[in-house]
Amino acid sequence: MPTLHLIPSPISKLIELPAFVEELRWIIVENLREARRFLRANFSSFPIDECHFLEINKNTLNLNDISRFLKKAQEKNQDIGLLSDAGVPCVADPGSEVVRIAHQLGFKVHPLIGPSSILLALMASGFNGQQFAFHGYLPIPENEQINRIMHLEAESSKRTMTQIFIETPYRNNALLERLLKTLNPSTRLCVAADIQSATEEIVSKTVRDWQHVKYNFHKRPAVFLLYAG
Amino acid sequence: MPTLHLIPSPISKLIELPAFVEELRWIIVENLREARRFLRANFSSFPIDECHFLEINKNTLNLNDISRFLKKAQEKNQDIGLLSDAGVPCVADPGSEVVRIAHQLGFKVHPLIGPSSILLALMASGFNGQQFAFHGYLPIPENEQINRIMHLEAESSKRTMTQIFIETPYRNNALLERLLKTLNPSTRLCVAADIQSATEEIVSKTVRDWQHVKYNFHKRPAVFLLYAG
Numbered sequence: 001m002p003t004l005h006l007i008p009s010p011i012s013k014l015i016e017l018p019a020f021v022e023e024l025r026w027i028i029v030e031n032l033r034e035a036r037r038f039l040r041a042n043f044s045s046f047p048i049d050e051c052h053f054l055e056i057n058k059n060t061l062n063l064n065d066i067s068r069f070l071k072k073a074q075e076k077n078q079d080i081g082l083l084s085d086a087g088v089p090c091v092a093d094p095g096s097e098v099v100r101i102a103h104q105l106g107f108k109v110h111p112l113i114g115p116s117s118i119l120l121a122l123m124a125s126g127f128n129g130q131q132f133a134f135h136g137y138l139p140i141p142e143n144e145q146i147n148r149i150m151h152l153e154a155e156s157s158k159r160t161m162t163q164i165f166i167e168t169p170y171r172n173n174a175l176l177e178r179l180l181k182t183l184n185p186s187t188r189l190c191v192a193a194d195i196q197s198a199t200e201e202i203v204s205k206t207v208r209d210w211q212h213v214k215y216n217f218h219k220r221p222a223v224f225l226l227y228a229g
Numbered sequence: 230m231p232t233l234h235l236i237p238s239p240i241s242k243l244i245e246l247p248a249f250v251e252e253l254r255w256i257i258v259e260n261l262r263e264a265r266r267f268l269r270a271n272f273s274s275f276p277i278d279e280c281h282f283l284e285i286n287k288n289t290l291n292l293n294d295i296s297r298f299l300k301k302a303q304e305k306n307q308d309i310g311l312l313s314d315a316g317v318p319c320v321a322d323p324g325s326e327v328v329r330i331a332h333q334l335g336f337k338v339h340p341l342i343g344p345s346s347i348l349l350a351l352m353a354s355g356f357n358g359q360q361f362a363f364h365g366y367l368p369i370p371e372n373e374q375i376n377r378i379m380h381l382e383a384e385s386s387k388r389t390m391t392q393i394f395i396e397t398p399y400r401n402n403a404l405l406e407r408l409l410k411t412l413n414p415s416t417r418l419c420v421a422a423d424i425q426s427a428t429e430e431i432v433s434k435t436v437r438d439w440q441h442v443k444y445n446f447h448k449r450p451a452v453f454l455l456y457a458g
Contacts, residue, residue: 099355
């Protein structure tokens with residue numbers, strides 16, 4: 001039974017891949033250029049030209065292509081690697097459709113350890129790590145966004161649950177201002193920016209104490225967390 | 230400003246720590262014996278006897294002790310390491326209280342990449358990784374547990390959210406039976422057992438298809454995931 005290996009890629013700092021990845025010749029990637037560069041950075045003589053690549057991304061996710069690629073590898077009894085664009089595959093990216101089809105076809109699925117900005121932010125927030133939820137992006141229209149923030153805060157309080165979400169980086173400061181205006185002063189708020197890079201900055205305070213912080217998260221990849229438990 | 234480094238420990242397979250960990254002399258651990266063994270496995274001449282250790286766990290979590298330890302290190306301008314028992318610190322373990330106090334005292338907090346059975350299970354499930362929630366343990370009394378399962382399924386359907394939870398390993402089979410009886414046939418259910426070990430087994434199917442699976446997860450650490458999106 002062939003295996004689908006879920007292979008992490010770097011968020012910012014280069015990561016080291018286990019040796020067996022050098023043997024893979026069937027590889028599904030989100031970004032072919034980045035994937036090639038990363039594989040060559042890990043294995044200088046990685047034989048790119050001998051590999052079968054399938055590129056997937058949110059906009060061109062063709063389930064038939066994925067299915068056909070997996071079946072071909074399976075016929076030849078070949079393992080497959082799935083590489084995401086940044087961080088671990090299948091968390092906040094389209095890779096989970098590949099995994100779903102692999103399970104249906106009878107592949108073994110093997111996840112590898114790697115960076116997840118969501119998980120690293122949760123660890124570093126100091127908020128409850130025994131109950132937490134990741135919501136992706138909040139709605140953009142002002143009223144909907146405010147309602148959603150208030151709902152997340154109420155749920156966090158009711159279930160002692162850490163609430164995690166993200167924003168398009170150029171809107172980070174606007175979202176943070178809205179959070180500080182909307183949330184209760186005693187609610188705790190964390191922004192984890194530039195995770196894994198030299199400029200990594202993780203600020204975790206009550207909304208009250210945030211008022212004294214000089215911040216600028218403009219265009220920096222960031223994870224937002226709130227806790228009202 | 231000293232740093233609190235959040236250091237992962239192995240789930241099953243040994244992991245490699247970055248070199249700077251060898252320089253730390255102030256270390257907070259969940260299990261002192263395991264921590265010593267792990268540090269020596271990574272750095273054969275790690276000077277255990279020169280280190281200041283503080284042991285914390287769920288039952289003996291003394292916030293004053295933690296605060297005192299952090300302040301002492303801070304006075305001497307020393308970085309601190311926080312090591313969990315298995316996997317990354319602060320996810321499904323008591324470490325987050327240490328991080329909370331560290332933020333209050335003005336420490337920089339630096340999370341390191343490491344294994345999380347929850348995240349690895351989510352990746353390998355093939356379920357939605359763009360919205361997900363971890364709930365810890367479900368209630369034990371039968372009626373409460375059934376109600377909770379039905380509630381999680383309804384929420385998963387409403388919000389296209391993957392629901393993740395765990396069970397005391399000797400009750401895994403009982404929980405799985407209850408899930409299969411309670412959930413809709415089209416709901417998808419994944420059990421990820423023995424993550425990171427040689428016997429790792431990840432089964433992800435609709436409830437309908439689970440009826441044909443011979444399984445035994447008794448006393449094996451496992452993560453449960455359901456998705457009704």
